Amino acid sequence: MNRGNAGRRRTLSSWPAWTLVIVAAFLLVVVGGSRDRGPLSQQERIEQIGRRIACPTCAGESISVSRATAALSIRSEIARQVIDGQRSDDEIVGYIVSRFGGEVLLVPRASGVDALVWALPVAVAVLLVAGLAFAFVRWRRQPGAPGAAPRVPRWVTVSVVGAVVVVASASGWWVARESGQRLPGQTLSGGIADSTATLLSQARALGAGDVTAAIELYGRVLEIDPDNVEAITYRAWLVSLSARNFERALRMQAYQAAVAAFGRAIELDPTYADAICFLGIIVYRDGDDAPSALEFLDRCLASAPPAEVRTLVTSLRDEVAAAVGE
Amino acid sequence: MTSTEGSATRVTRRRLGAVGAALVFVALAVWVLASAGRDDATARSPLLGQPAPAVVTTTTDSASFDLARRKGSWVVLNFFNSTCVPCIAEHPALVSFVGREALRADGAEFYSVINDDSDTAVEDFFARRGGDWPRLRDDDGAIAVAFGVAKVPETWVIDPNGFVRLRILGAVNEGDLESRLDVLRGEQ
Numbered sequence: 001m002n003r004g005n006a007g008r009r010r011t012l013s014s015w016p017a018w019t020l021v022i023v024a025a026f027l028l029v030v031v032g033g034s035r036d037r038g039p040l041s042q043q044e045r046i047e048q049i050g051r052r053i054a055c056p057t058c059a060g061e062s063i064s065v066s067r068a069t070a071a072l073s074i075r076s077e078i079a080r081q082v083i084d085g086q087r088s089d090d091e092i093v094g095y096i097v098s099r100f101g102g103e104v105l106l107v108p109r110a111s112g113v114d115a116l117v118w119a120l121p122v123a124v125a126v127l128l129v130a131g132l133a134f135a136f137v138r139w140r141r142q143p144g145a146p147g148a149a150p151r152v153p154r155w156v157t158v159s160v161v162g163a164v165v166v167v168a169s170a171s172g173w174w175v176a177r178e179s180g181q182r183l184p185g186q187t188l189s190g191g192i193a194d195s196t197a198t199l200l201s202q203a204r205a206l207g208a209g210d211v212t213a214a215i216e217l218y219g220r221v222l223e224i225d226p227d228n229v230e231a232i233t234y235r236a237w238l239v240s241l242s243a244r245n246f247e248r249a250l251r252m253q254a255y256q257a258a259v260a261a262f263g264r265a266i267e268l269d270p271t272y273a274d275a276i277c278f279l280g281i282i283v284y285r286d287g288d289d290a291p292s293a294l295e296f297l298d299r300c301l302a303s304a305p306p307a308e309v310r311t312l313v314t315s316l317r318d319e320v321a322a323a324v325g326e
Numbered sequence: 327m328t329s330t331e332g333s334a335t336r337v338t339r340r341r342l343g344a345v346g347a348a349l350v351f352v353a354l355a356v357w358v359l360a361s362a363g364r365d366d367a368t369a370r371s372p373l374l375g376q377p378a379p380a381v382v383t384t385t386t387d388s389a390s391f392d393l394a395r396r397k398g399s400w401v402v403l404n405f406f407n408s409t410c411v412p413c414i415a416e417h418p419a420l421v422s423f424v425g426r427e428a429l430r431a432d433g434a435e436f437y438s439v440i441n442d443d444s445d446t447a448v449e450d451f452f453a454r455r456g457g458d459w460p461r462l463r464d465d466d467g468a469i470a471v472a473f474g475v476a477k478v479p480e481t482w483v484i485d486p487n488g489f490v491r492l493r494i495l496g497a498v499n500e501g502d503l504e505s506r507l508d509v510l511r512g513e514q
Binding site: 056057069070072073074076077080096098099100101195197198200201205207230271272273305306308309310311 | 486
């Protein structure tokens with residue numbers, strides 16, 4: 001009896017120490033496994049990223065081993081971005097996923113349906129262990145069983161079951177979070193939403209329908225990229241179009257500003273047909289200078305303008321040519 | 327509660343559990359089947375509805391090409407390779423498509439993007455099979471990756487505002503591209 005009590009005391013006095021050892025070992029494993037291993041060589045980075053991405057035309061092969069054209073192209077793109085040094089590994093993987101979709105990820109993601117791959121086994125394991133423990137306790141409490149305990153109130157059972165479910169869900173979430181791929185912001189495009197390309201396309205889509213909003217969007221592009229030729233050109237074009245309803249002095253002011261803006265756009269990109277075309281149009285409409293306008297419109301048509309601009313210019317050119325007496 | 331009532335309750339609970347498990351299984355099966363059935367010729371892509379990726383390259387005539395400068399036109403990019411059988415099969419349909427588009431004021435601009443092929447082979451392909459539209463170089467596959475192209479042929483449509491509107495996997499059939507483009511033009 002005394003020996004039994006002493007043994008129980010020893011067990012009771014040593015369990016905090018054992019718990020501490022287990023917790024410390026667990027923390028060391030977690031910290032050791034997740035710590036930053038410092039800078040890798042560029043080739044190592046390319047290989048490491050390549051191992052996270054599946055070849056889109058092969059079965060179960062990563063792009064780091066595949067020789068398929070698509071795999072080689074993706075490897076080249078990864079190498080280019082690594083050498084460029086602008087994006088982190090996760091951002092590069094995010095870029096590839098934004099183009100090919102989540103199917104190319106060899107390691108499932110920590111979000112969405114993919115996360116179930118990580119979370120479900122852990123949650124089920126926790127539930128099974130808890131279920132076993134519950135079953136053992138019930139067996140011990142069978143009437144007549146040795147050491148049978150009094151019946152446990154229902155609220156205690158409900159609380160225990162609730163706690164087990166919470167622990168299972170939390171464990172699954174934690175494993176998914178730690179093991180799944182986490183791409184920057186989990187956006188499809190890796191930040192495309194904030195790019196000037198998006199703002200420019202949105203501004204174009206607004207176009208003449210909401211001139212003020214479109215001008216504002218072009219202005220935002222110019223805040224990010226002051227030399228953006230498309231924004232310079234279309235902002236000036238929309239401003240000059242809206243100024244046509246103003247009095248002459250304001251109209252002339254807008255005209256001069258537009259000429260300067262188109263001139264700057266052409267200087268930045270002499271092949272940009274839209275700026276040359278718009279310059280020809282406003283020089284004729286607002287500047288009353290038909291000979292100069294004809295010269296710009298001919299240059300415009302020779303620069304292969306896009307369909308929308310070509311349609312505007314083709315009909316106007318005949319009118320300008322007639323005014324010049326051609 | 328009598329022992330008969332207790333056992334009846336247990337049986338009801340077990341039945342409810344079995345029905346619940348069966349429902350979960352059926353829901354999962356339906357979801358898996360529905361996901362498998364979504365692979366059609368007009369493929370999903372994260373790029374649909376997004377601004378088109380930047381494409382700056384040269385043509386086989388060494389002229390410069392910048393996709394951003396083609397805003398204001400519908401643009402069709404056809405990724406191809408001169409040795410791929412579906413590319414050869416779809417070529418006559420593309421030739422007639424480009425011919426019809428050239429007659430329209432808002433006709434689409436058509437470009438072939440060379441995928442893993444040489445300029446010489448491509449020029450020879452066009453000399454033998456016809457077609458007089460620009461061929462864009464993609465020597466390191468950057469354009470293919472930017473569009474998520476894994477296999478050729480693949481055809482993409484970009485609207486005049488620069489948004490990606492359509493992706494067609496595999497060979498294009500006669501009249502198919504035009505009818506899809508007409509639908510998009512109607513929505514614009």
